[in-house]
Structure formats: C-alpha cells, structure tokens
C-alpha cells in the first residue's frame with residue numbers, strides 16, 4: 001500500500017520546426033494509499049501524458065513524482081514498480097495468456113520457474129483467466145484481453161496501478177460486468193490506482209475521487225458527489241452530467257433574481273450585487289413541470305419519453321438556449337404544447353459569466 005504524489009508536474013513537447021505544446025501545466029495531486037482516482041477530461045487535455053510520466057514512459061519537463069514518499073522521476077520505467085494496463089492491451093500475439101503473464105515477471109528479474117507458474121495461477125484465479133491460460137490473444141474477446149492486460153499489470157505486485165481507458169473497447173454489457181470486476185479486484189488488492197478516462201460514467205462509478213482536467217490543468221478535485229453537486233466552474237458543470245446541464249446567460253437583479261429575458265426570471269441561490277453578468281447552470285433533473293401560477297411559461301419543442309423518465313426540450317420566451325427538463329415516466333407532451341417550469345433555487349448553480357468560476 002503506497003501513497004502517490006504529483007508535485008507541480010509539467011510536460012512541454014518540443015519538436016523542431018513546431019511550436020512547443022504545453023501538455024501538462026503544473027499538476028499537484030496526492031493519492032492516499034489504496035485510493036482509486038479517476039483522471040477525467042476531454043481528448044487532448046493531458047491525461048495520457050500524465051499517466052506516461054508516472055509510468056516512466058515519458059520524461060518530465062518539471063516537477064516531481066513521489067511513490068511512497070520517494071522521488072521516482074530519475075528512475076527508468078522498469079525500476080518504478082508501477083503496473084500499467086494499456087488501452088490497446090499491448091499483449092504479445094505469439095505468446096499464450098499464461099506466457100504473456102509470465103513475461104512481465106521474467107523480464108523484471110530472473111525468477112524461479114516454479115514461482116512464476118504459481119504467480120500466474122494465482123493472478124489468473126483472481127482475474128478469472130484460468131480457463132483461457134493456453135489461448136492466444138487473437139482468439140480472445142475484448143473483455144478477456146482487457147483482463148489479461150490487467151492481470152499482467154497486477155502480477156508484478158506494483159506499488160501503483162495505472163489504468164488507461166480500461167473499458168473503452170468493450171460493448172455495453174461487457175462494460176458493466178468488467179466495471180464491477182475491476183472495482184472488486186482493486187478493492188481486494190488495495191492498489192493505489194489512477195484510472196484515465198474521458199467517460200464520465202466510468203469515473204463517477206469507479207473512482208473514490210475524480211480530478212477533472214482541461215488544457216493540462218486540474219479544474220476540480222473531489223468525490224463524484226462533490227464534482228456533480230458543486231462544480232467549481234462552467235467547464236466541470238458542463239462536462240459532467242448526462243443529459244448535460246442547462247447553461248443560461250443572465251443578469252442579476254436587485255431583488256435576488258437573475259433575468260434571462262424581459263419576461264423570464266429565476267431566483268438566485270446566493271445574494272449577488274445587481275447588474276452582474278452570470279451564467280446559470282440548472283441540471284435537467286432540477287427543473288420540473290409546474291402549475292400555471294408558479295412556473296415560467298414555456299413551449300415544448302420535443303419530448304423523448306424514455307423508460308424510467310422522459311426528457312422534454314422547451315424554450316422560454318426571449319431566451320435563445322433551449323432547456324432540457326427531466327419528466328416523470330407518465331408525462332406525455334407534444335411539440336408546441338404550452339407548459340410551465342420551475343427551478344429549485346437551492347439546486348441552481350451560478351457562475352461568473354467571464355471567468356466561468358462558481359459564485360456559490
């Protein structure tokens with residue numbers, strides 16, 4: 001069980017004739033021993049670069065990486081004792097599953113044959129590979145390849161485990177099963193783990209804490225609930241949540257409201273000085289259909305009735321952005337229907353229009 005710490009970690013890619021790329025711009029992060037941290041962000045935000053620097057597959061431009069309190073930046077990858085399960089599996093096609101697993105151990109040190117065989121059996125049992133130990137990678141399903149890749153990372157008994165988009169090549173059914181297995185294995189073995197993903201569902205369901213990244217920087221670090229319930233800025237609010245949060249430009253009024261248009265106003269969650277330009281964020285599940293007296297008049301553009309709930313798209317008079325509203329399963333709406341909607345001020349987010357930072 002080991003703590004992992006990143007201090008002011010930076011990476012600038014420099015290639016002759018091309019402008020430098022600041023892929024990672026000063027990351028500070030401490031993982032508690034046994035913690036599973038999800039590194040979540042859109043393509044190009046620097047997730048893989050961070051992972052590769054920790055693994056020792058990429059040099060660092062600045063900062064430090066500490067495993068169990070000791071700096072590892074000057075050590076080559078083989079001497080870091082960090083297990084990586086890659087997105088593309090990186091298995092050796094001519095070798096069987098058992099040989100792929102053993103390869104990791106043998107490459108590391110001259111291991112005793114009996115010892116290697118025992119370790120292969122142990123890990124195969126843990127990760128449910130016993131029946132396919134003699135198969136070759138080409139004959140395996142994506143889920144099985146994923147488990148072999150994970151087992152190969154685990155067999156070295158690493159101090160830190162790095163998982164690169166572990167579920168991205170799996171279909172929906174396999175993803176659910178593998179996600180549960182991954183969580184169980186990580187809990188049982190207690191590895192300090194970073195899981196890199198662009199899939200919010202994967203991060204929200206697996207991680208103890210999530211670091212949301214954008215442009216090489218961490219935007220917010222917190223538990224899945226903190227990230228979802230109190231997003232630090234517009235980017236995090238918009239990136240996490242499905243269907244996405246409704247974002248509405250507004251101007252604050254003297255009586256504690258935000259004006260969306262000449263006729264549409266919503267109560268603010270916090271007192272703010274009048275005349276301030278803000279961005280309101282309201283999740284579709286925090287909007288509801290209401291009676292005529294209480295709500296804002298709206299017009300239905302479309303309604304998707306789903307099994308457990310529906311999603312109505314509505315417009316408010318004078319407001320450009322359409323709003324998504326989660327509806328109860330029994331609700332039936334048609335294009336052009338007139339409805340009224342309300343928002344609970346306690347669940348409304350308010351951000352500075354210019355910086356995007358939360359004002360709560």
Ligand SMILES: Nc1ncnc2c1ncn2[C@@H]1O[C@H](COP(=O)(O)OP(=O)(O)OP(=O)(O)O)[C@@H](O)[C@H]1O
Pocket residue numbers: 013014021022023041042043044045046047048049050198
């Ligand atoms: N070897 C490289 N040389 C130059 N630029 C690179 C190199 N590798 C990555 N980059 C750039 O660094 C930035 C971060 O890339 P990185 O792959 O770390 O992001 P990512 O969040 O993992 O994205 P993805 O999910 O698409 O892999 C991007 O702008 C990318 O184009």
